[in-house]
Amino acid sequence: MPKVKLPRKSTNIDMTAMCDVAFLLLSFFMLATKFKPDEPVQVSTPSSVSDIPLPDTSIMLITIDQAGRTFFAIDNKNKRKELIENMNEYKNLGLTDDEMNSFAIGSSLGVPLRQLKSYLASTPDDQRAFDAAAPGIPLDTAITEANELAHWIRSARVVNGKLRICIKADSKTPYPEIQRIVKTLGGLDIFKFNLITALEGVPEGSALARIQLEEANAKSK
């Protein structure tokens, strides 16, 4: 029998289509991306059915990790600069301009005031290393001199009166840690704040699902 000769095909594939796809996806991700802010601690927030988006500006972020360490941050570089200047004056921290700039461009802070100067004087890499074992901002259930979080919150609200207070805590954070924050806020006459959560679906057949359906119907009419 004569051998059937298979025509040898070229192994070269036209990469143009592949390239198109790759760059299409690339441009999508480039436009859709918003860089993760450099946070000193990783927290996984619990999920809720609430779908109010977090505002982009004027937020005060209080982060509490699993161990109950508290970190504090506000947005906007200029406001941060103002905040640290106020704190420096108010608490006599003796910070230099460089150290205050280091705070202005930094992220969440989890350092007691007495360690603040040495923390801000170190390099960003050292700061990151320190954050891993940072003790967190000292706080208490009442407004006392030792409740440093209260000082930070009060000063931040002087700098920016429109600050919205957001609490970002880990699912596994014990409740007493949250209670201390809430008590601190309550002591400063702040009774309205936001809890940062991830989104989850509304259960079918529930009262909320019914309300949302009615709202959607009313809108479409």
Added chain:
Amino acid sequence: MAEMDTSSGGGHKKGPGVKKSKKMSTRVDLTPMVDLGFLLITFFIFTTTMAKPKTMEINMPNTKQIEEKDQTKIKESTAMTILLSQDHRIYYYEGLATDPTQPPELKVTYFREKDGIRDAIISKIEKVKALQASGQLDAKDKAAFLIKPDTNSSYKDLVDILDEMTINDARVFAIIDITPVDQEFIALTEKASGVQ
């Protein structure tokens, strides 16, 4: 004279010494380009935060400004107390347990789809509605939920129970500090049911 050879291999013989210019392929190997593209894609995927975090607005009772006369007293029959405990366990009882001679009967449940806390909340709301229909309660009396997280509960429990309030459209609820009395109720119930 140098002349461009525009003819494309039409067999037009040139003289000796005139080399026929090689026809170059216009095809470029795009493989490295694709590699680069995917490398950047992976970079952007890893750095991106796609899902914007959502927030839950919460109003705590203003303990400073409310005076005794402004306080709305919750009626015993509309109230349900929810105690958040260890390992995402929930204890709940109806009423406020103001009468020390009659300790409430604590029921245990969890956050789950079937027979969970949601069913308990819904049945409480229904019960209050039924009482309103029979004229034992005013129309403005709503089912009130008192949420008392114990010290060994977690943040997730708190968010979940607040979520249940939203899901079931329960408008009247408050987060209150747990009292030693309630902690004793939990301890007694746990002892009775043999929970470690």
